[in-house]
Amino acid sequence: MGFLLLGLFIILMLIGVPIAFVIGIVALLGITGIPYTPEATVPMKMVNGLDSFVLLAVPLFILAANLMNSGKISEKLINLALAIVGPIRGGLAHANILVSMMFAGVSGASQADTAGVGKILIPSMLKKGYDKETAVGVTAASSTVGVVIPPSIPMIIFAGLTNASIGALFLGGIVPGILIGLGMMLFVYILAVKRNYPRSQAVEFKKFAKLFLEAIPALLTPIIIIGGIVTGFFTATEAAAVASLYTLLVCMFYYKTLKVKDLPKILMDTLALSSLSLFALACASALGELMSYYQLGTAAQEFFTNNVGSEWLFIIILIVFFLFIGTFMDAIPAMILFVPVILPTALEFGMDPVHLGLIVVITLAIGLITPPYGLCLLLAAKIGDMSIERSFVAVIPYIAIVVIVLLFIAFFPEIAFFIPKAINPGLF
Numbered sequence: 409m410g411f412l413l414l415g416l417f418i419i420l421m422l423i424g425v426p427i428a429f430v431i432g433i434v435a436l437l438g439i440t441g442i443p444y445t446p447e448a449t450v451p452m453k454m455v456n457g458l459d460s461f462v463l464l465a466v467p468l469f470i471l472a473a474n475l476m477n478s479g480k481i482s483e484k485l486i487n488l489a490l491a492i493v494g495p496i497r498g499g500l501a502h503a504n505i506l507v508s509m510m511f512a513g514v515s516g517a518s519q520a521d522t523a524g525v526g527k528i529l530i531p532s533m534l535k536k537g538y539d540k541e542t543a544v545g546v547t548a549a550s551s552t553v554g555v556v557i558p559p560s561i562p563m564i565i566f567a568g569l570t571n572a573s574i575g576a577l578f579l580g581g582i583v584p585g586i587l588i589g590l591g592m593m594l595f596v597y598i599l600a601v602k603r604n605y606p607r608s609q610a611v612e613f614k615k616f617a618k619l620f621l622e623a624i625p626a627l628l629t630p631i632i633i634i635g636g637i638v639t640g641f642f643t644a645t646e647a648a649a650v651a652s653l654y655t656l657l658v659c660m661f662y663y664k665t666l667k668v669k670d671l672p673k674i675l676m677d678t679l680a681l682s683s684l685s686l687f688a689l690a691c692a693s694a695l696g697e698l699m700s701y702y703q704l705g706t707a708a709q710e711f712f713t714n715n716v717g718s719e720w721l722f723i724i725i726l727i728v729f730f731l732f733i734g735t736f737m738d739a740i741p742a743m744i745l746f747v748p749v750i751l752p753t754a755l756e757f758g759m760d761p762v763h764l765g766l767i768v769v770i771t772l773a774i775g776l777i778t779p780p781y782g783l784c785l786l787l788a789a790k791i792g793d794m795s796i797e798r799s800f801v802a803v804i805p806y807i808a809i810v811v812i813v814l815l816f817i818a819f820f821p822e823i824a825f826f827i828p829k830a831i832n833p834g835l836f
Contacts, residue, residue: 734775
């Protein structure tokens with residue numbers, strides 16, 4: 409029965425059925441095929457899978473990102489980023505990366521970054537003489553830091569699955585996110601010098617100060633979110649609610665770029681995007697019950713215990729596996745399905761759940777720019793009017809940079825743990 413379900417899963421994927429429906433169909437057929445198990449088990453498990461206070465953070469962070477885009481906060485961040493790195497050769501490309509790092513600290517959603525920043529910077533880069541490959545590649549690739557630099561929706565999901573500290577995961581994502589951004593900026597600089605990309609004039613101090621003051625309300629968001637969670641002032645879900653409310657107030661009363669009449673559309677867009685992730689998560693919860701019935705977690709633990717004798721080999725297998733999974737599955741259902749399976753083995757090897765979480769989240773972030781799933785790649789390619797094949801070739805050097813940082817974090821976790829241990833050693 410298990411092999412039949414696996415075959416069905418693969419066939420449905422190959423014929424293009426959306427991943428959430430694939431997971432739901434396999435879960436339905438598999439669970440109803442278990443003797444003495446009522447069909448109501450599937451919807452019950454789907455509802456139970458969403459019955460979590462932590463998961464409320466998902467639509468709330470998506471709402472915060474949509475409010476940012478509609479309130480044109482992303483434009484404020486882009487102007488500040490241009491003022492900081494514009495005078496460097498290839499300044500627009502550097503600004504693209506820097507603003508993604510800033511945006512990541514507010515929204516926690518890579519897709520929102522690609523859409524909000526890409527619509528502005530991809531056309532601007534093309535007008536300034538950048539080729540399409542660079543404009544699309546740097547926009548898609550830099551948006552992956554959106555799920556690495558806190559706040560991060562996948563980190564929240566991982567913490568809910570493993571009881572890992574959300575504060576430690578958030579703080580642990582800061583250094584990897586910065587390293588990924590700096591690595592991409594180094595590559596862009598080499599490319600800019602080689603291809604003689606333009607640079608902008610240095611901004612006068614008075615203008616820079618004005619741009620900085622305009623961006624301060626947006627830049628305060630990650631400080632409020634992370635500070636509140638780390639100090640225990642509020643939970644991740646409460647932080648997401650605070651972020652949404654704060655962003656709404658800033659856009660309506662400080663920037664005055666958002667009106668009450670804009671809210672219904674923003675809320676509908678938030679519901680539409682949230683429903684995709686949460687439906688996939690609900691279906692994954694039902695399939696997780698089926699996987700528990702077949703004791704895949706125990707089987708995986710026995711396999712690694714008998715065949716993998718070292719932690720480093722386990723980590724390599726883990727990275728390769730999630731790189732593969734990320735090519736056709738979103739991070740949230742991927743974690744719901746497979747983290748409970750590999751968690752016991754990771755703990756047996758002595759891995760800290762926070763370390764495991766950083767590896768899984770960064771690896772699945774690469775899936776955002778690898779086809780056929782690659783949602784950030786698809787968005788950037790559509791904005792830049794470029795084929796998926798050419799777009800994927802353009803992001804390959806950036807994928808290599810993320811993989812290098814990932815390997816450093818995987819085998820030298822103290823690099824990532826430096827900040828959380830310095831701020832709050834009690835998180836570990």
